[in-house]
Amino acid sequence: MTHHTPTPAHTVQPVQEHVAAFAPATVANLGVGFDIFGMALEAPGDIVRAAFRERPGVVLEDITGDGGRLPRTPGRNTACVAAQIVLERLGAAGGVSLRLEKGLPLASGLGSSAASAAAAAVAVNALFGAPLGPDDLLPACIEAEASVSGRHADNVAPALWGGIVLVIGTDPCTIHPLPVPTGLHLALVTPDVAVPTSHARAVLPARVSMHDMVRQTALVAALVHALHSDDLNLLAELVEQDPIVTPARATLIPGFEQARDAARTAGALGVLISGSGPTLCALCADAETAAAAARAFQATYDTLGLSSVSFTTRPGLSGARVIA
Ligand code: HSE
Numbered sequence: 001m002t003h004h005t006p007t008p009a010h011t012v013q014p015v016q017e018h019v020a021a022f023a024p025a026t027v028a029n030l031g032v033g034f035d036i037f038g039m040a041l042e043a044p045g046d047i048v049r050a051a052f053r054e055r056p057g058v059v060l061e062d063i064t065g066d067g068g069r070l071p072r073t074p075g076r077n078t079a080c081v082a083a084q085i086v087l088e089r090l091g092a093a094g095g096v097s098l099r100l101e102k103g104l105p106l107a108s109g110l111g112s113s114a115a116s117a118a119a120a121a122v123a124v125n126a127l128f129g130a131p132l133g134p135d136d137l138l139p140a141c142i143e144a145e146a147s148v149s150g151r152h153a154d155n156v157a158p159a160l161w162g163g164i165v166l167v168i169g170t171d172p173c174t175i176h177p178l179p180v181p182t183g184l185h186l187a188l189v190t191p192d193v194a195v196p197t198s199h200a201r202a203v204l205p206a207r208v209s210m211h212d213m214v215r216q217t218a219l220v221a222a223l224v225h226a227l228h229s230d231d232l233n234l235l236a237e238l239v240e241q242d243p244i245v246t247p248a249r250a251t252l253i254p255g256f257e258q259a260r261d262a263a264r265t266a267g268a269l270g271v272l273i274s275g276s277g278p279t280l281c282a283l284c285a286d287a288e289t290a291a292a293a294a295r296a297f298q299a300t301y302d303t304l305g306l307s308s309v310s311f312t313t314r315p316g317l318s319g320a321r322v323i324a
Contacts, residue, residue, distance in 0.1 A: 011093040014052040015129040022047050023119035023320035024162070025104050026111035027186075027281050028154040031239030031246060031272035032219040036167050037178075038111075038158035040316035041186070044103040046115040047323065048079050050096045050123035057095040058083045065102035078113040078144035079120035085140035086124045089132065096124055105309070107194040109275035114155030117144035118320040121160075126322045134160040134319070135175075142170050149197035155275060162319035164227060178224065180315045181232045185290035187268065187282040189259060189297030189310040195252050200276035203248050212243050236270030236283045246273055253278040255304045262296035287312070 024045040030037040053059065058080045063070050074080035079100050087095060098120060104112040121137040121144075141156035153167045157175050166176040208216075219238055226234040240246075250256045253273065259280055260271040267289040268282035280297065284290040290312040301308035 012090045012128045012131065013093050014127050016052075016127060018049065018051045018324075019123045019126040019322055020047055020049045020324040021119045021123035021126065021320055022323045023115040023117075023122065023159045024316045024318075025115060026155045026158045026275070027272075028109075028111060028152075028158075028275035029245065029273070030164075030223065031270075032216060032223055032242045033154075033166075034242075034245045035152045035154050036220070037164065037223070038154035038167065039164045039180075040158040040162045040319055041110075042313045042316040044110075044311075044313075046079075046103050046112070046119050047101040048116065048119035048123045049099040049101070050083070050120065050127055052094060052127055053097050054094050056087070056092075058087070059095070059097040061097045061099045063100045063102065066106060069106055070100075070102070076148065078117040078141075078148055081144035081147050082117035082137075082140045083120040083124045085143055086121050086132070086137060089136065089140065090125070090128050092124075092128055096127065098123075105190055107196050108190045109195065109197075109200075109273065109277045109279040110188075110190070111155035111159060111275060113148050114141065114145055114159045115320075117141040118156055118159035120144075122320040122322065138173055138175070139171075142173060146170075150201055158319065160319045162317050163315065166224070178227045179230065180317065181227065181235060182230055183285055184232060185284045185287050185312065185314055187263060187284060187290045187293035187297060187310065187312050188274065188279055189294065189301065189308050190279040191254060191259075191301050192307040192309075193254060193278050195276060195278045197276040200249055200252060203252065204245060205248060208244055215243055232283065232285060233269060236268075239270045239272040239283065242272075249273055249277050253280070254306055255300055256280070258304070259297050259300045262300045263293040266292040266296035268293040
């Protein structure tokens with residue numbers, strides 16, 4: 001699917017006064033697919049409540065759940081940036097005010113900025129009768145993401161589509177939904193250490209060797225094969241083999257190796273860094289194993305004296321959606 005942006009032929013009127021939309025957390029990269037794979041989670045996620053207002057532009061009424069840490073300036077908030085671009089694409093008559101309820105921790109590698117952008121884009125579109133599809137909302141979300149954490153679509157695309165997606169490019173951006181393995185359960189842990197995406201991108205090597213390029217290409221191809229053949233064991237084996245990005249970022253995550261080994265000992269099939277970290281994500285074959293892996297993650301960080309939040313969930317098959 002390649003996105004296209006319709007040129008508004010007329011001013012679009014609101015069809016309702018208020019809309020709330022939810023967008024899920026996302027696990028980007030899947031280990032070997034830096035900037036090209038992303039997976040939506042069932043939970044947690046962000047909620048954006050949008051209300052129509054006569055005056056053009058975007059007003060940010062309130063943010064809750066962020067501990068006061070997110071910028072309140074609309075131009076620096078991804079929900080507002082995405083909302084403004086969607087208003088322009090719609091050719092909307094008037095503007096919106098937004099309330100953002102953060103369900104996601106910030107700078108955790110769970111696609112926090114992407115979830116806010118996707119929820120805002122879907123909410124604003126729905127206010128005006130939802131004339132735009134995900135292909136049309138995607139550029140607005142990519143632009144919003146670029147304004148805070150670099151131009152990549154592997155969080156915003158699964159936040160919009162749900163499931164697991166392959167992303168090619170950002171401008172233009174092509175999305176290929178991929179199959180989600182049957183029975184995949186997830187355990188995640190976020191140690192209490194902030195790793196801003198911009199910093200986690202700055203530590204990456206500027207060049208890679210031909211040897212690593214060939215290996216990475218084979219791993220990416222094998223991962224797509226694993227998904228299409230519903231082979232969870234192969235998938236889990238592959239996500240741990242990234243020779244380029246994971247080794248560079250592991251140093252930013254305290255207790256990375258201990259936590260990974262503990263989850264494996266508890267039965268997890270494989271462990272990867274979620275997006276730019278520090279959240280770790282364990283792939284498991286059932287709910288009981290995921291719960292055991294989450295406990296093992298938690299116990300590791302308790303032992304290290306570093307507070308952390310662990311939880312279990314499943315891949316989210318639905319992307320951003322209207323909830324009220
Ligand atoms: N692909 C991006 C990165 C995702 O790893 O930097 C950020 O969540």
